[in-house]
Amino acid sequence: MSAIRSKLFAKSYIDTWFLLIMTGALLVAFRIVQPGWLNGHTVQNLVIQNTPLALVAMAMTFSIISRYIDLSPGSMIALSGAVIGLVYTAQGSLALAIGAGVGTALGAGLLNGLLVSVVGLNAVMVTLAAFIWARGLSIGANQGNPIDVGSGLGTVVNANWHGFTLTAPVVVVVYAGGWLLLARTKMGRYTYAMGGDPTAARRAGISTALYTVLIFLLMGAMIGLSAVITVGQLGSAQATAGLGLELDAIIAVVIGGTRLAGGEGSVGRTALGVIFLSILNSGLLNLGLTDSYFQLYRGLALLAVLSVQIVVRRVTDEEERRKREQEQLSAALAAA
């Protein structure tokens, strides 16, 4: 019993506890300000609106752990969506359109992965370039206007079951799969190894090039899936789809407790981060704030959480250090 308790309150879970408390505080605060906000529909809407964020954040966990931050997903979701729209308009086949859209996302992931792993370019800059060129192409696809894809995809994506759409099970499956992949497979272990010490990983015989490409392809797959869902939900491909999503995903991962420096983190933590960020966004939007207050509060809330997180870590690190020194001292005294 005490073993379980000490494990639950271990230092490695301090971030999780902190985040749970913050999430609780957020819920209470929104509940007080706007009593009608939290109800059954809120949860359903949260899931429906934040599916792309959740999917991208899962893949972003791998990106950040391996130190290959990916800034491309927001723009790439728009570009994949535009490809779905263009192919559907030209060919009239939804299957072909989805194939082309997902293929575009995977192709861009492959390109980014190869540029980073084989050519050896900086991941942030390569994906920043993709963030720029993909947005340009998706606006250029139809002069910035939405591209209609009919209602076929929408009936599947928006199929309703007790208020939850198809996206809810998709998110659950993706997180279960992501957890398995990261915690239980070779690819997961290598992801940690590459982020912890890239040189050591290479010298240990890990084919870092292959696994880097795989991490970018995983992101590509999540982008493709998000594009299909976004296009299906709206019934059209929008040039502004996914605007700022990559930064939200990074924030969700980091707030979850995964460190930007790489080498540690988990899919479960990201899930908590996504939940926190979704509640924050949805709660703020629900207050009927103007764009200005929304941005201001969001920025202040994020900076506050990140700052407190770091302070909490420093305090626990300090405690840990002191305890270790005490033990060493008593061991030395006993020896003497």
Place this chain on the structure above:
Amino acid sequence: MSADAGIAGRRSLERAVVVDQVRRFADTLGIVAIAGALLLGFGLTSSQFLLSGNIRNIFVQISVVGVAAIGETLVMLAGGLDLSVGSVVLLSEVICADLTATHHLPLGVALLAALGAAGGIGLLNGVLVAVVGIEPILATLGTLLVAAGLAKLILGLRYLQVDHPVFNDLAVTNVLFNLPIMVAVMLGLYLVVSIAMRVTPFGRMVYAVGGNRRAARLSGLSLIGVTIAVYVVAGVLSGIAGFLNVAQIGLVSQNDGMGLEFQAIIAALVGGLSVTSGGVGRVERTLLGALIVGMMTNYQTIKGIDPSFQQAFLGGLLVAAVLADRVLRGRQ
């Protein structure tokens, strides 16, 4: 024997220094050559490109990004990143326009207030990064939201028209050949900051902190002080970029400055700032980077290429710049 070894050692050191200088010179020459080749190529294929009026346009168009890119270059040289540039430009514009146009305060007061706010956001960036210890990309993303929120709060849904004669002069009165004051301001800032980076202790400290943090700290530099100073300078420069933007457009609206940070980063990288090895790059080369980007944009506009595809091309240019850095300087 040992004297001989000492002399040989010094010779090889001297040779290394010479090689290093030649390499640096070649780096700069390479960027100048690319800019020259583009100028020649664009001039030969377009009858309008080299007209003095068009050259003036290019300089006017890059002056806002150019000034913002000085700050971004300093931050990146010190091993950081500043995503709040665009929002700070907007905040500075809004404060300056609101105080002069709505509250009819003297321009000097408005400028000071705007620069103070811009420097304040820079200070916040510096404190969050250096004292609290949040990663630059996240800290400056947070302040991006805060600054944009504040600016839009003051602006509301208005457009602010600024018709103060000083702003008009900035964009219209020519001082250097046919270049207006705002271009002269940009060139002057580049001159001052490049010299400052070479001869002042501050410049050497920025390079030291970006090049080797540990060595910089062990040799007694205040990492916190230098980092905060760099972000404050970047904030103030973004504030000045805001004035130039007001002068250029004569109007302040919600979306001003959006995405400017990415243009500034691209200008710095095209100018040869290294992303793999910190502390490598020159402020004056960022100007060349901004010029190259400006010439390309201008040429594409002359040729009637859709702005969205110009943006796509800019992404490709960024990959090319990072690729060149990789080829010239090798893997990290």
